[in-house]
Amino acid sequence: MLLTLLKYLKHYIELIKLETSSNIITVRLKKRKVICEQCHIKMHFHGFARQRKVLIGESSWIVYRPLRYICPRCRRTKAINIPSVKPKARITEECKGQIIKALKYRVSINEVAKRYGISHTTVTRLLRSYNTTIDWEKFEGDLRLGIDEHSFRGYDMVTSVRGLTTHTQ
Structure with missing residues:
Protein backbone atom coordinates (compact mmCIF):
# COMPACT_ATOMS: atom_id res chain seq x y z
CA MET A 1 0.00 0.00 0.00
CA ILE A 91 -7.75 10.86 6.20
CA THR A 92 -7.30 9.98 2.51
CA GLU A 93 -10.27 8.67 0.53
CA GLU A 94 -8.49 5.33 0.01
CA CYS A 95 -8.00 4.96 3.76
CA LYS A 96 -11.68 5.75 4.38
CA GLY A 97 -12.56 2.93 1.99
CA GLN A 98 -10.23 0.56 3.87
CA ILE A 99 -11.87 1.47 7.19
CA ILE A 100 -15.38 0.86 5.81
CA LYS A 101 -14.21 -2.45 4.32
CA ALA A 102 -12.79 -3.51 7.70
CA LEU A 103 -16.10 -2.67 9.38
CA LYS A 104 -17.95 -4.61 6.68
CA TYR A 105 -16.03 -7.77 7.56
CA ARG A 106 -17.28 -7.77 11.16
CA VAL A 107 -14.38 -6.03 12.87
CA SER A 108 -15.52 -3.92 15.83
CA ILE A 109 -15.31 -0.13 15.80
CA ASN A 110 -12.83 -0.14 18.69
CA GLU A 111 -10.61 -2.69 16.94
CA VAL A 112 -10.57 -0.63 13.73
CA ALA A 113 -9.79 2.51 15.75
CA LYS A 114 -6.81 0.79 17.41
CA ARG A 115 -5.59 -0.70 14.13
CA TYR A 116 -5.60 2.65 12.31
CA GLY A 117 -4.49 4.78 15.26
CA ILE A 118 -7.59 6.99 15.30
CA SER A 119 -10.36 7.56 17.82
CA HIS A 120 -13.61 5.64 18.22
CA THR A 121 -15.51 8.85 17.41
CA THR A 122 -13.68 9.29 14.09
CA VAL A 123 -14.58 5.76 12.98
CA THR A 124 -18.21 6.28 14.08
CA ARG A 125 -18.47 9.56 12.12
CA LEU A 126 -16.99 7.90 9.07
CA LEU A 127 -19.50 5.05 9.35
CA ARG A 128 -22.40 7.50 9.69
CA SER A 129 -21.27 9.45 6.63
CA TYR A 130 -21.22 6.29 4.52
CA ASN A 131 -24.60 5.78 2.87
CA THR A 132 -25.37 2.97 0.49
CA THR A 133 -28.53 1.98 -1.29
CA ILE A 134 -29.66 -1.53 -2.08
CA ASP A 135 -29.85 -2.51 -5.73
CA TRP A 136 -33.15 -4.41 -5.74
CA GLU A 137 -32.80 -5.29 -9.45
CA LYS A 138 -30.12 -7.90 -8.77
CA PHE A 139 -32.52 -9.88 -6.56
CA GLU A 140 -34.74 -12.07 -8.72
CA GLY A 141 -37.53 -14.40 -7.65
CA ASP A 142 -37.95 -15.13 -3.95
CA LEU A 143 -36.15 -12.75 -1.69
CA ARG A 144 -34.94 -13.91 1.71
CA LEU A 145 -33.59 -11.14 3.91
CA GLY A 146 -31.82 -11.26 7.23
CA ILE A 147 -32.19 -8.07 9.25
CA ASP A 148 -29.95 -7.45 12.24
CA GLU A 149 -29.84 -4.42 14.54
CA HIS A 150 -26.92 -3.43 16.72
CA SER A 151 -26.75 -0.84 19.48
CA PHE A 152 -23.53 1.12 19.92
CA ARG A 153 -23.21 3.02 23.19
CA GLY A 154 -26.80 3.80 24.01
CA TYR A 155 -29.07 5.27 21.35
CA ASP A 156 -26.78 4.79 18.32
CA MET A 157 -28.29 2.03 16.19
CA VAL A 158 -27.04 0.28 13.07
CA THR A 159 -29.30 -1.92 10.97
CA SER A 160 -27.70 -4.39 8.57
CA VAL A 161 -29.69 -6.10 5.84
CA ARG A 162 -28.36 -9.31 4.27
CA GLY A 163 -29.54 -11.36 1.35
CA LEU A 164 -29.66 -14.86 2.82
CA THR A 165 -29.45 -16.59 -0.55
CA THR A 166 -26.33 -14.72 -1.70
CA HIS A 167 -24.98 -13.62 1.72
CA THR A 168 -24.35 -10.07 0.52
CA GLN A 169 -24.81 -6.84 2.41
Missing part, protein backbone atom coordinates in the same frame (compact mmCIF):
# COMPACT_ATOMS: atom_id res chain seq x y z
CA LEU A 2 2.75 2.45 0.98
CA LEU A 3 4.87 1.72 -2.08
CA THR A 4 1.87 2.08 -4.38
CA LEU A 5 1.12 5.49 -2.88
CA LEU A 6 4.74 6.64 -3.25
CA LYS A 7 4.82 5.54 -6.91
CA TYR A 8 1.60 7.47 -7.50
CA LEU A 9 3.00 10.59 -5.79
CA LYS A 10 6.44 10.58 -7.47
CA HIS A 11 5.33 13.33 -9.89
CA TYR A 12 4.17 15.56 -7.02
CA ILE A 13 6.90 15.15 -4.37
CA GLU A 14 10.62 15.83 -4.41
CA LEU A 15 11.93 14.91 -0.97
CA ILE A 16 11.10 11.84 1.09
CA LYS A 17 12.06 11.08 4.68
CA LEU A 18 10.81 7.74 5.98
CA GLU A 19 10.60 6.96 9.71
CA THR A 20 10.03 3.21 9.90
CA SER A 21 9.62 3.10 13.68
CA SER A 22 6.52 5.32 13.67
CA ASN A 23 5.33 4.75 10.05
CA ILE A 24 5.55 8.44 9.16
CA ILE A 25 6.54 9.59 5.68
CA THR A 26 7.63 13.22 5.45
CA VAL A 27 7.53 14.69 1.93
CA ARG A 28 8.01 18.06 0.26
CA LEU A 29 5.78 18.93 -2.68
CA LYS A 30 7.20 20.02 -6.04
CA LYS A 31 6.46 23.53 -7.23
CA ARG A 32 4.30 23.70 -10.35
CA LYS A 33 2.48 26.10 -12.60
CA VAL A 34 -0.84 27.26 -11.11
CA ILE A 35 -3.39 29.47 -12.88
CA CYS A 36 -5.71 31.85 -11.02
CA GLU A 37 -9.32 30.70 -11.42
CA GLN A 38 -10.63 34.26 -11.48
CA CYS A 39 -8.00 36.18 -13.50
CA HIS A 40 -6.64 33.27 -15.58
CA ILE A 41 -3.02 34.37 -15.13
CA LYS A 42 -0.06 32.53 -13.65
CA MET A 43 0.10 32.62 -9.84
CA HIS A 44 3.38 33.14 -7.96
CA PHE A 45 4.78 30.89 -5.24
CA HIS A 46 3.91 32.38 -1.84
CA GLY A 47 5.50 30.00 0.68
CA PHE A 48 4.11 27.01 2.53
CA ALA A 49 0.92 26.50 4.54
CA ARG A 50 0.83 24.83 7.97
CA GLN A 51 2.18 21.31 8.20
CA ARG A 52 -0.43 18.58 7.64
CA LYS A 53 -0.42 15.03 8.97
CA VAL A 54 -2.76 12.75 7.01
CA LEU A 55 -3.66 9.11 7.67
CA ILE A 56 -2.92 6.96 4.60
CA GLY A 57 -3.26 3.41 5.96
CA GLU A 58 -3.07 1.24 9.07
CA SER A 59 -1.15 3.52 11.47
CA SER A 60 0.70 5.05 8.50
CA TRP A 61 0.86 8.81 8.10
CA ILE A 62 2.15 11.24 5.50
CA VAL A 63 3.39 14.65 6.66
CA TYR A 64 3.71 17.58 4.26
CA ARG A 65 3.28 21.33 3.96
CA PRO A 66 0.86 22.45 1.22
CA LEU A 67 2.24 24.93 -1.30
CA ARG A 68 0.73 28.42 -1.29
CA TYR A 69 0.35 30.53 -4.40
CA ILE A 70 -0.82 34.13 -4.80
CA CYS A 71 -2.29 35.89 -7.81
CA PRO A 72 -0.37 39.11 -8.61
CA ARG A 73 -3.50 40.81 -9.94
CA CYS A 74 -6.38 39.96 -7.56
CA ARG A 75 -4.18 38.88 -4.57
CA ARG A 76 -6.16 35.65 -4.01
CA THR A 77 -4.23 32.79 -2.48
CA LYS A 78 -4.52 29.08 -3.13
CA ALA A 79 -3.06 26.10 -1.29
CA ILE A 80 -2.01 23.03 -3.30
CA ASN A 81 -2.34 19.67 -1.52
CA ILE A 82 -1.40 16.12 -2.43
CA PRO A 83 -3.94 14.94 -5.08
CA SER A 84 -5.37 12.07 -3.01
CA VAL A 85 -6.06 14.36 -0.03
CA LYS A 86 -9.11 16.61 -0.01
CA PRO A 87 -8.69 20.13 1.42
CA LYS A 88 -8.76 20.08 5.25
CA ALA A 89 -9.08 16.27 5.30
CA ARG A 90 -7.01 14.25 7.76
